[in-house]
Amino acid sequence: MCFEGNSAPLSDRYLNAQLSALWQNAVDCYKQDNSPVLDPPANENSKYTRALAQFHYVPQSEGNPGDATVPFYAEFDQPKVEYICENAALLFLVIKQGHVDLDKHTTWMSDFGRKKSIQDVQAVFWVEISRRSFKLEDSDPQPFKAVVLNMKSAKLLTLKRDNKELLGLDTGEALKFYLKEYLGFLESTNNNVLFDLPHFGAASYKPKTDCATSRHRPTRDYPVEHYPSDANVSHINQWFTLYWPKDTTRSQRNRFDIIFGTPQVDPLYKDEVIFTVNMSSISFVGLGHGEHAVIKDCEISFIVRVTEKQDSDDLVFDFGTSHRYTTYFPSSETHQRYVQDVINFVSGNICTLLEDLSMNVFPRDFEPETPPRPEFDEVIALPPSIMISYFSESRFPTSWERDGFSAILSISFQSPPPARQSSITHAQDDAAVIVAINIRTCSFPPRDRDTIGTKLDNVKIIVELSLEVKDHEDLPDNEQRFSDRLYQESFLDTRTERRHLRLRFDRLEAEKSYKLVSATSISDEEKDVLRKCMLEYVETHLREGRGIWYTIPISIPRDNPNGYLPEQLYFSGMDAPIIVVIGIRRYYGVPPGRLSPQDIERLMGPSGDRSRFSGSICLSSKILLQPLWAYINASTTLIPSTLVTLEDKGQMEFVTWKDRSGTSMEMTNFKHLDWEYDSSLSSNEHLKTAVLLYLFKQRDKQQLSLTSITNNRFEVFTSEDYSQLNVRCNGKSIVEFHITRNKSISWSEKSSARWSTSVSIGPDLELSQTERNSSIVPERRTKQIGSVELVDFNVFGTHSKLVEAFTKFQVEEVQQSLRHIVDHTCKAAGAKESDQRKFSFDSQHNLIVQFYSPAR
Incomplete structure (x- = not known):
């Protein structure tokens, strides 16, 4: 042998050549x-020669059927073998x-109605x-x-497709059955016997055959085997x-x-997993001649x-x-020379x-941290550490020195999992925060010396700290006054505890x-120094009140003590108090000053039920577990009166919220905006117009006043670069925006209705019409106002109001203008009063006004 190391690559090449x-x-x-149909006897005899390229599965009871009726037929690409170790x-x-018949492998009947074609499916076997x-x-x-x-x-x-399409469960199970039959057929034809790599050393010499160093992760399109049903691998x-x-x-x-x-752990069979050891880097030393x-x-x-x-x-993971x-391993000369030493060492x-x-032992009762349902007795079970982490992590210094000890560090806050793999214990499992x-x-x-x-x-x-719960009356006087002021300035109903x-x-x-936890050994003396310094580090900055001191008021409706409750964190120690609402499910109150007493009475209704009022903004991936709605200065809400400004700053998107007093706050990575409000004055057009203006605002980098009110729950999701925006109504996607490089806007919307007419407004707001009856054409006039050219459809005042609306971004005015265009166009096209009307945007960036007669 000319190669004294791992001979697996040479052996693979030799076997695959055969x-x-x-x-x-x-x-x-x-x-x-x-x-290729198995009719002539010659073809029957040649099926053994064709085994590696073609296979028909024919039950003995069916004789020699044609290719179209066999339950499984496959043409194979060139097979490959790759060594794992000496014996596998x-x-x-x-x-x-x-093709594969999904019934035949279990029923053995002549019904081939569930026959499925298969193409480009890869199967990997351990042999x-x-x-x-x-x-x-x-x-x-x-x-x-x-x-x-x-x-x-x-x-x-x-078992997967090369084109990433999913295999159905039935298809996967059928393929699993037939492929096992195919492997048995290969063995009966002796296609499983190959010559080993020859060597010409001493008779006792045995070449080393180890892994061929490739990467094949166990990805599946269907579950080959169900790994223990009561142990989720994703939890591991x-x-x-x-x-x-x-x-x-x-x-x-x-x-x-x-x-x-x-x-990384991947499921394999009922009592086996594939345990992948990831090595971020391997540094080789002592290679000679200064080599590193x-x-x-x-x-x-x-x-x-x-x-x-x-x-x-x-x-227990049994490595024995x-x-x-x-x-x-990445291909390199060093890898070829020393990979076997690394493999042996890791093994x-x-x-x-x-x-x-x-x-080495996974706790069966471990479950990923999930926000529990907010009930009155379980309010403190919600992970307040999410907000602690966001507002406090950056407030802790990244360096610490004390009595000759110095450290470069970072600190984070976590909620403890239900099952702790440590000696940490404390009385209340739900009232704790882990400081890492x-x-x-x-x-x-x-x-x-x-x-x-x-x-x-x-x-x-890891240090675990406790949470303390107190009633309002038990707080010090100064803290009571601060809490009362926040209550008066916030939207909370005063009928709360x-x-x-x-x-x-x-x-x-x-x-x-x-x-x-340390990757290297630490002496007892060093452990004492670490414990002393780090506890002092945490204690010092907690007691300095760097945003860690907070209060959670719990709103309890008198008429419905068992209802869902808003969980809120009030952060003090800042120039402008910030109120953050975590995961509101239902709110039994209305924002004072936003609605008149008559509106409040109308919203409450005769039964006294309060309206629902909630909203959310997700700021970063750290706090995506719960929707958030932030208030600035406890007096301004995002909806309806906050002005939103988007600014480009390098590769990051910043969102600045400004209230009328000028107070502002910047948040990065604006991800998610949704709102919900019950009112008889709302309509879907309000939302669509608001989103349209949002996009024009993004294009022109101007401010937008969002005053849209709607009966339904709408969610607006944007991509990180704002190139896509998706609107959902009550959880169902209703519209999707795409902003191209030239900043034109495309609106696509699905509908099962059959429309009969449409009106388009292009990127320059030029109006045009297409309809079935070409004899109905409204009078057209064009007018240049500033940089906007308008086509007037004899809708009096439309052009001036529309231009003013797009200049000032007043939602109500634009909504009224668009409604005039819709109504006038439908009437001109012969629409009846009973016809249903709608407007949307097509893929060519045109606004489409549509109407149709409902089916009877």
């Missing part, structure tokens, strides 16, 4: 036949075209490998070796994401250093059994019986690594609820 020749012979065989490989099969040796002559020094793929024990790992991955320490490092002395990323190399984004996957822990229902699935140490991090301190690097002072200080990287410290929530820091409790 498979390629056999497959090409099979293709030529069935192409030479006039018809991956077999890749691709069905170029064919065991055995080797056999034989000599042509007894005196031969080197025996010939054959590789035998055990098709009968093959496991289906992946979320658990790893939540608790895996960043930049976990392991080293082999004088060889290489590995930084591990978060592991770093390779990134490597993966080693293991097929691991999952068992239950004896004394509990928790799941594991074997490798795939390995991926031998992954179990120890997980045990050191206490992550991520120390990127820190320096310890020297112990004495004869020693030097030490440095430590990538340490995570209030409770207040405070973050409570008790040093003794914090020391008990302290956990340290």
Whole structure:
């Protein structure tokens, strides 16, 4: 052998060359036949030769049916084999075209009504490998070796389409059945026996055959097997994401250093998973001649059994019986020389690594953090840490020095999961906040004059703090006055009771609820220094009141104490108090000063039911768990009187909210705007006009006054670059905007109605009409007003009001103008009073006015 390392790439090439020749012979065989249907005896005999390229599944009871009636027929692309380890490989099969009957493989009846065509479907099997040796002559020094793929024990790992289309569950199950039959057929034709890579060394020499270092993740279009029904694999991955320490490092002395990323788990079979070890980077040292190399984004996957822990229902990853699935390393000379050392090191140490991090056992009762339903007794269960994190994380300094100890760090706040994998305990499970301190690097002072200080990287410290609930009357006087002022200035109904929530820091409790996670060993003395300094760090900045002190008033309607409640956080310690509403489900009040007493009485109705009033703005991915509606200065709402200004600043979009007093606040990554308001004065046209003006405002970078009121719940979603905007009504998508590079606007809308006429307004607001009866053409006049050219349809005052509306962005005026255009156009086209009318935008950026007669 000329290659002393891993011979898997050479072996793969040698085996696949044989498979390629056999497959090409099979293709030529069935192409030479006039018809591949199994009619002539010659074709029946040649099916074994065609096995790698073509397969018909014919039950014995049906004789020799034609190609059109067999329950499964497939033409295959060239198969491929790839080594995983010495005794296992991956077999890749691709069905170029064919069909499958979804009933035949279970019913065996002659009903082929559910026959489905299949095309470009890839299947990947895990197959065991055995080797056999034989000599042509007894005196031969080197025996010939054959590789035998055990098709009968093959496991289906992946079944998917190359074009990313989904396979139905029935189609996947049928293919799984027929492909297993096909593998058995291949084994009966001896297409599973190939020559092994020859070598000419000593008789006892055995080449190393390991993974061929490719990447094949187990993606599926249907569930091959249901992994334990009571253990969700996605929960395992979320658990790893939540608790895996960043930049976990392991080293082999004088060889290489590995930084591990978060592991990934994929389901395989009922008691097995594919456990992927992600290596963010591998630094090779000591290569000689000053050589140094770093390779990134490597993966080693293991097929691991999952068992239950004896004394509990928790799941244990059993690496004792594991074997490798795939390995991926970027192609490089260093990889070729040292990949085997890395593989051996990771394979031998992954179990120890997980045990050191206490992550070899997954708690069965772990569930991802989800906002609970807001009931009165469970109000504090909502994760207030979301808001704490957003408003407070940046307020903590990123460096800390005390008594010779220094650290570069970041801090974040989390709500504790239901199942904690730590020694953290406290009395009230729902009333807690986890403070996570991520120390990127820190320096310890020297112990004495004869020693030097030490440095430590990538340490995570977790401190759990309690939340304290108090009634309004139990607050200090100054805090009561502050809360009362906010209540008077806010929209809350005064018929409410209030409770207040405070973050409570008790040093003794914090020391008990302290956990340290480090990728490297830390001495007891260093642990004491870390604990002392970090607790002091948290305590100092909490007690300085840097936005952490807050109050949650709980609104309880007297007439409906069991109804949904608004959960609110009032943040103090700022120049302008900010009121943030988290997840309002129903609000039993109206904003004072917004409606007249008559309006309030009308909205309440004779039964006394309050109107629903809620809205939301999602500011960033950190707080997408709950919709938010922010108020500035406790006196201005986004709807109906706040002016919204969008400004381009580099690659970021900033949203500035301004009230009449000039107070402003900038938020980044404007994601989601929705509102809901009950009023008899509302209509769908109000919303559509408001959204239209929103887009024109975005194009012209002008201010927009949103005063739209609607009976239905509308949601407006925008992309990060504002190139797309989607409007949903009551959860159903009704319209989608697209803004092109030339800033023209396209509105597309689905409708099942049959329309008979339309009127278009282009990007320059020029009006035109198309209809079935060309004899009905309203009089047209054009008029130039500023940079806008208008076509007047004899709608008196329309052009002036429309121009004024688009200049000042007054929603009501534009709505009235558009309604005049709609009414006048429909009447000119012969519409009846009973006809239903509608306007929208087409893909050519034209405003379409439409009407139709309802079916009787």
